[in-house]
Amino acid sequence: MYKVIDGKALAENLRSDLKKKISEYKYKYGEDIGLAVVLVGNNPASQVYVRNKIKACEEVGVKSYAYYLPEETSQNELEDLLHSLAEDKNIHGILVQLPLPKHLNAESALKIIPFEKDVDGFSAENVGKLSQNAQCLVACTPNGVMKMLESENISVRGKKAVVIGRSDIVGKPMAMLLLNADATVTVCHSKTQNLKEECLQADILVAAVGKAKFVTADMVKQGAVVIDVGMNRDENGKLCGDVDFDAVKEKCSYITPVPKGVGPMTITMLMYNTYIAALRSRS
Numbered sequence: 065m066y067k068v069i070d071g072k073a074l075a076e077n078l079r080s081d082l083k084k085k086i087s088e089y090k091y092k093y094g095e096d097i098g099l100a101v102v103l104v105g106n107n108p109a110s111q112v113y114v115r116n117k118i119k120a121c122e123e124v125g126v127k128s129y130a131y132y133l134p135e136e137t138s139q140n141e142l143e144d145l146l147h148s149l150a151e152d153k154n155i156h157g158i159l160v161q162l163p164l165p166k167h168l169n170a171e172s173a174l175k176i177i178p179f180e181k182d183v184d185g186f187s188a189e190n191v192g193k194l195s196q197n198a199q200c201l202v203a204c205t206p207n208g209v210m211k212m213l214e215s216e217n218i219s220v221r222g223k224k225a226v227v228i229g230r231s232d233i234v235g236k237p238m239a240m241l242l243l244n245a246d247a248t249v250t251v252c253h254s255k256t257q258n259l260k261e262e263c264l265q266a267d268i269l270v271a272a273v274g275k276a277k278f279v280t281a282d283m284v285k286q287g288a289v290v291i292d293v294g295m296n297r298d299e300n301g302k303l304c305g306d307v308d309f310d311a312v313k314e315k316c317s318y319i320t321p322v323p324k325g326v327g328p329m330t331i332t333m334l335m336y337n338t339y340i341a342a343l344r345s346r347s
C-alpha cells in the first residue's frame with residue numbers, strides 16, 4: 065500500500081508554526097522581518113509567482129516590499145535598486161523573480177545580493193556552503209522535499225537515491241542535500257545512458273525533468289519513495305508532474321502528487337529562509 069505525501073497540508077502546518085515564530089521574533093526585537101521581491105517586466109507567470117509570494121508573506125507575518133519595475137528597466141537601474149536593498153537593515157531577504165527580460169544580465173544582478181539575504185539559495189556562496197555541508201540558505205524546492213521526507217520519518221541514510229535532473233535550482237541542490245543526509249546519490253540527466261536501470265536502483269527517486277508523465281511504472285522499484293518536482297501541463301492543459309502518478313503509485317511506499325505535492329512547499333521554504341536570514345542577522 066502506498067501513502068500520498070500531502071504537501072499542501074504539510075505546508076499549511078509549517079506556515080502556521082512559522083507564523084508563531086515570526087510573531088515571537090517581532091515581539092523580541094520590536095521589528096518586522098522584511099522580504100524584498102523584485103519583478104521586472106510583465107511576464108504573466110512571473111506576476112502570478114510574485115503575487116503568491118506576497119500572499120505567503122502576509123500569511124506568516126513577513127513584511128513584503130514589492131518592486132515592480134518596467135520592462136525597459138536598465139541594468140544600472142536594477143543594480144542600483146539591489147545595492148540599496150543589500151544595504152537596507154529592514155530587508156532580510158531579497159528575491160529577484162526570474163527570468164529577467166532578455167536585455168538584462170541576471171548573473172551580474174544576482175551577484176549583488178549578499179549571501180546572507182539570498183533567500184533563494186542561488187548564490188555561489190550558498191551553493192558552495194551547501195556542498196561543504198555548512199550553514200547556508202538552501203534552495204527552496206529541494207529543501208521542501210527534504211522536509212517532506214522528514215515529515216514522514218523516511219530515513220535517507222544509506223539509501224540509494226536517484227535524482228533525475230541537474231539544474232542549479234532543483235537537481236543539483238537536491239542531490240547535495242540527499243548526499244549530506246548520507247544517501248548514496250546518482251544524478252541523471254539528458255545524456256544518461258540506461259536511465260531506466262539507474263532509476264530501478266532507487267530507494268528514493270526524485271524527478272525534476274519538466275516532462276509530463278516522464279517517469280513510468282517500469283522505471284520504479286517496488287516499495288520506492290517517489291518525489292515528483294515537475295510542474296507541467298498534460299495534453300488537456302491540466303497541471304501534472306513528471307511522474308505517471310496513477311501507474312507509478314501502486315509500486316511506491318510513498319509518492320507525492322501534483323498538484324498539492326512539492327509545489328506548496330517551495331514558497332513555504334522561502335518564508336522559512338527569510339525567517340532564518342532575519343534570525344542570523346541578529347547573531
Ligand code: NAP
Binds near residue numbers: 232256295
Ligand atoms: P530544467 O532546468 O529544464 O532541468 C531539467 C533537467 O532534466 C535537466 O538537467 C535535463 O538534463 C534533465 N532532462 C531533460 N530531459 C531528460 C531526459 N530525457 N532524461 C533525463 N534527464 C532529462 O528544469 P528545472 O528548473 O530543474 O525544473 C524541473 C521541473 O520541476 C519543471 O517541471 C519545473 O516546472 C519544476 N519545478 C517545480 C518547482 C516546484 O515548486 N514544484 C520548482 C522548480 C521547478 P540536461 O541537464 O542534460 O539538459
